[in-house]
Amino acid sequence: MSSEGAEVVVPDSRVSLADDLWRxxxxxxxxGMAIVSLAGGVVTANGALCDMLGYEPDELATLTLSDITHPDDLADDLRLVDRTLAGEIGSYRITKRYVRSDGRIVVGDLSVALLRDAGGAPVHFVSQVADLTERQAFVERLDAAESAAETERRKAHAIFEGVSVGLLQVDTRGRYLACNDRLRDFLALAFPSGHRGLAGQAGFTYSADQRHVLAPRDMPSARAARGEEFDDLRVWVGKDPAARRALSVSSRAVVDRAGTASGAVLAYHDVTDLVRALNVKDEFVATVSHELRTPLTSALAYLELLDESSDVSRQDQQQVNAVRRNVLRLSHLVADLLYSTRASAGSALVDRYPVDLASVLDQAVDAAQLDAAHRGVRITCRRPASLALVADGMRLRQVLDNLLANAIAYSPPGGTVAVDLVRDGAHAVVTVADHGPGMDDDEVGEVFERFFRGRNARRLRVPGAGLGLHNVRTIIEAHGGEVRFESAPGAGTCVRVLLPGGHD
Incomplete structure (x- = not known):
């Protein structure tokens, strides 16, 4: 950078005074200030310039303009010197680089004026140099930061538009701040007449079971704008049932630097194919399970008759018990599969009627004794004479069958499964405890998930589909109750079921 000005002329009568003032x-x-000879040598320099360039005054006095100027900037400086000496310009200003004594580069803002005598003859140059190194470094850092920010912005934009997930950002008022093309596709399905970019608009957005249109306040965007965070919120979008898409929506709150909520970001995953595949699988499982149920029931009835027959030899009796035990296990599996598909289809989960829970528990323990005896496990049971409930007795029997089967399966030979039924205030409480290997803490929170199989199940090769405890929790919660699961490595497992409304 350079600029040009008028030359400086000092009358002879004032030279002495000017010299004193100049010094x-x-x-x-x-x-930094210096007097430079017409040949480019440093005649004298002040302390600021010496400090800037890293030289002592006597060292700097031995150097020339060429010695301290960066090679790439020397030609521009010399060109302006020549123009000044030729009288084309009287002064100039340029930003140039200097080479310090230690080799480091200093950026300076150089102002140069040519001093002439009274007769107009050039005497020397007067130079002032302002150190711009820190400012230049800051500018370079700022430029680098802006370039990096722009690069990141372009990357973010490419990702934002390139992912197959619909992305949406809203503020606390529900206004749409940003969305990608994938989300616009979903909006076109839900709002074929157009969308105003505001959360909570009424459109063709349906609940997970597709039975009703979502109210404006229940829309994922409206809930997110209110500060809710959620995962896998299932909705369907589209007016035509055949063309609807199933979306799994997640939301995370966004806060500003002060920690104040400023809105939310939502992700919309298209899970239509997965949902339809699961529905096909459930339909297949339900069909197969229904087909198996009748022959299994018949087989169990004949096996019980054989078990009670006096015409069966001891050896045959053992074989009958083995078959009966495995058919019972298969029957429990079919029951779990049927109930799981029924629950996922949104059917009624329980059918309540008066039932004696103590009697249901007796039946479950009696049925489990066959498997327990085969494994060398003892079942102890403490219960009151009766405990009346208004509940689904068949589903509670399914709960007890699952809890007993698990406890027996994980108990070591010679172990004991302890079953207790008590009334605790307004609740009936069933506890099933074993002294098996227990579970690690990281698995305890997952035991009620559908199809979950823990490490011990795989290591001990315990048969099952991972539906038992999932169905247990589903059935108990449908009764308004609660299931508590406690387990630790080497300390066994205890499952406690609380059912409301128990009385003697």
Whole structure:
């Protein structure tokens, strides 16, 4: 950068005074100053310039303009010197780089004026140099930061538009701040007449079971704008049932630097194919399970008759018990599969009627004794004479069958499964405890998930589909109850079921 100005002429009568003032100015100036000969040698320099360039005054006096100027900037400086000496310009200003004594580069803002005598003959150059190194470094850092920010912005934009997930950002008022093309596709399905970019608009957005249109306040965007965070919120979008898409929506709150909520970001995953595949699988499982149920029931009835027959030899009796035990296990599996598909289809989960829970528990323990005896496990049972409930007795029997089967399966030979039924205030409480290997803490939170199989199940090769405890929790919660699961490595497992409304 350079600029040009008028030359400086000092009358002879004032040379002495000017010299004194000049020396005083140079000595105390915070800006680097120097007198440079017409040949480019440094005649004198002040302390600020010496500090800037890293030279002692006597060292700097032995150097020339070419010695301290960066090679790439020397030609521009010399060109301006020549123009000044030729009388084309009287002064100039340029930003140039200097080479310090230690080799480091200093950026300076150089102002140069040519001093002439009374007759107009050039005497020397007067130079002032302001150190711009820190400012230049800051500018370069700022430029680098802006370039990096722009690069990241472009990357973010490419990701934002390139992912197959619909992305949406809303503020606390529900206004749409940003969305990608994938989300616009979903909006076109839900709002074929157009969308105003505001959360909570009524459109063709349906609940997970597709039975009713979502109210404006129940829309995922409206809930997110209110500060809710959620995962896998299932909705369907589209007016035509055949063309609807199933979306799994997640939301995370966004806060500003002060920690104040400023809105939310939502992700919309298209899970239509997965949902339809699961529905096909459930339909297949339900069909197969229904087909198996009748022959299994018949087989169990005949096996019980054989078990009670006096015409069966001891050896045959053992074989009958083995078959009966495995058919019972298969029957429990079919029951779990049927109930799981029924629950996922949104059917009624329980059918309540008066039932004696103590009697249901007796039946479950009696049925489990066959498997327990085969494994060398003892079942102890403490219960009151009766405990009346208004509940689904068949589903509670399914709960007890699952809890007993698990406890027996994980108990070591010679172990004991303890079953207790008590009334605790307004609740009936069933506890099933074993002294098996227990579970690690990281698995305890997953035991009620559908199809979950823990490490011990795989290691001990315990048969099952991972539906038992999932169905247990589903059935108990449908009764308004609660299931508590406690387990630790080497300490066994205890499952406690609380059912409301128990009384003697």
């Amino acid at each position: 005083l100015t140079m000595e105390h100036s915070p800006v």
